[in-house]
Amino acid sequence: MTTSAKPVIHILGLGAMGALLAVDLLRFTNATVVPLFRSQERLHRFQNDFNSTLAVRKLFEKDQPLLSCKLECSESPETFAGEMIKNLIITTKTYQTAEALQPYLRFIGRDTNLILVQNGLGVAEMLKEKVFTDPETQPQLFQGVISHGGFHDQGFTFNHAGLGDLKIARLPWDHSKPIQSEEDASKDRRENELVKILTEPAFAENFQTTQMTYQEMLLGQLYKFLVNACINPVTSIVDCVNGELADDSADIFSLIIDECLRVLKVAYTPLFEYETRYHGREGYPPVPVLSVLNTENMVKEVIRLGCVVNRHNSSSMRQDTLYLRDTEIDYINGYIVKLADKYQLNAKVNRTIQSLVDLRLALNRKRKLEGDMRSK
Numbered sequence: 109m110t111t112s113a114k115p116v117i118h119i120l121g122l123g124a125m126g127a128l129l130a131v132d133l134l135r136f137t138n139a140t141v142v143p144l145f146r147s148q149e150r151l152h153r154f155q156n157d158f159n160s161t162l163a164v165r166k167l168f169e170k171d172q173p174l175l176s177c178k179l180e181c182s183e184s185p186e187t188f189a190g191e192m193i194k195n196l197i198i199t200t201k202t203y204q205t206a207e208a209l210q211p212y213l214r215f216i217g218r219d220t221n222l223i224l225v226q227n228g229l230g231v232a233e234m235l236k237e238k239v240f241t242d243p244e245t246q247p248q249l250f251q252g253v254i255s256h257g258g259f260h261d262q263g264f265t266f267n268h269a270g271l272g273d274l275k276i277a278r279l280p281w282d283h284s285k286p287i288q289s290e291e292d293a294s295k296d297r298r299e300n301e302l303v304k305i306l307t308e309p310a311f312a313e314n315f316q317t318t319q320m321t322y323q324e325m326l327l328g329q330l331y332k333f334l335v336n337a338c339i340n341p342v343t344s345i346v347d348c349v350n351g352e353l354a355d356d357s358a359d360i361f362s363l364i365i366d367e368c369l370r371v372l373k374v375a376y377t378p379l380f381e382y383e384t385r386y387h388g389r390e391g392y393p394p395v396p397v398l399s400v401l402n403t404e405n406m407v408k409e410v411i412r413l414g415c416v417v418n419r420h421n422s423s424s425m426r427q428d429t430l431y432l433r434d435t436e437i438d439y440i441n442g443y444i445v446k447l448a449d450k451y452q453l454n455a456k457v458n459r460t461i462q463s464l465v466d467l468r469l470a471l472n473r474k475r476k477l478e479g480d481m482r483s484k
């Protein structure tokens with residue numbers, strides 16, 4: 109994989125996560141960052157009303173500095189010049205991914221490095237099954253699991269609310285052979301342009317990026333998935349801030365996690381068998397799957413990370429329901445339901461949670477349209 113003199117990274121989804129990545133990539137690497145907007149109208153708003161300037165306020169730093177940068181180039185489907193895309197970061201919401209990619213598919217090929225930086229599960233599987241079906245043009249696919257917290261302020265200014273980290277790994281195209289060696293990972297660190305940029309010391313230290321094998325990243329992804337499968341829907345359904353759940357949520361979290369793990373153990377068998385099959389094997393890292401992904405530990409971790417560390421946070425899904433936006437429930441609890449159907453397993457708890465989130469959103473939208481009956 110050749111490295112460009114001044115590498116170009118396209119970002120599809122210049123929202124909270126996209127903005128955090130864009131600003132720090134511009135601060136700490138020599139990459140040219142090019143946002144891909146949904147339409148020429150949104151592109152012109154960025155270019156004309158905001159002078160192509162993006163800003164991020166680091167809320168967790170002393171004096172909460174506002175870091176802004178002017179982007180040399182930005183595009184939309186109507187203006188895209190048509191060169192092949194070398195590096196693509198996708199930070200749209202999960203359910204927006206396929207539609208957002210559509211206008212750029214002909215510019216994505218085997219030499220495109222594409223990383224998904226999103227919560228949930230199922231987007232990579234959707235892309236393999238429905239979008240990148242031709243082995244001749246399938247991109248180099250990566251996943252990022254991000255725990256930074258961010259939210260929109262106004263215009264193209266975003267708030268970096270919580271300093272987290274970013275775990276990245278190459279995704280296997282062949283789901284039956286997911287396990288990677290440490291050499292597989294270090295080869296990408298040596299040769300893959302996007303991985304090299306995201307692991308450049310200055311950027312990696314500031315953004316807390318670590319590149320790893322797929323199995324190491326997947327442990328982190330399933331951990332975060334279980335946190336989101338509990339906090340996001342429950343705070344949305346009962347309409348509360350994360351910290352309000354700290355004392356009374358162990359039972360519902362246990363029901364959700366127990367069912368999720370029963371399904372995930374079947375869908376991701378190689379991960380749950382990794383410690384047995386690869387114990388002490390040279391060139392394969394230890395991955396503490398079973399001591400992390402068990403109900404007792406995860407109930408404690410969900411409460412710690414979701415309700416204590418992030419106690420003042422309104423979960424991203426609750427924010428979506430309050431602002432009457434679609435939610436990512438189909439890629440979180442709803443994905444467990446999909447996997448359960450695939451493997452003929454029961455997922456009534458997650459199906460109920462999914463239905464209650466949809467009801468919450470529908471009720472909020474109805475109240476907006478028809479008024480709130482509680483006050484009549």
Ligand SMILES: NC(=O)C1=CN([C@@H]2O[C@H](COP(=O)(O)OP(=O)(O)OC[C@H]3O[C@@H](n4cnc5c(N)ncnc54)[C@H](OP(=O)(O)O)[C@@H]3O)[C@@H](O)[C@H]2O)C=CC1
Binds near residue numbers: 126228424
């Ligand atoms: N926010 C957070 O703290 C965290 C978020 N995450 C995850 O990261 C992912 C992104 O979340 P977040 O950044 O909050 O989401 P946002 O809604 O802030 O950003 C999504 C962006 O995608 C853009 N977009 C949507 N459709 C298209 C399209 N067709 N073409 C181009 N752009 C498009 C939207 O622009 P438009 O205005 O045009 O709709 C928006 O700017 C999610 O999976 C989320 O769960 C993970 C950890 C924390």
Ligand SMILES: CC(C)(CO)C(=O)C(=O)O
Binds near residue numbers: 335336339340422
């Ligand atoms: C960690 C948590 C649950 C913080 O609210 C989050 O990731 C989200 O809100 O999406």
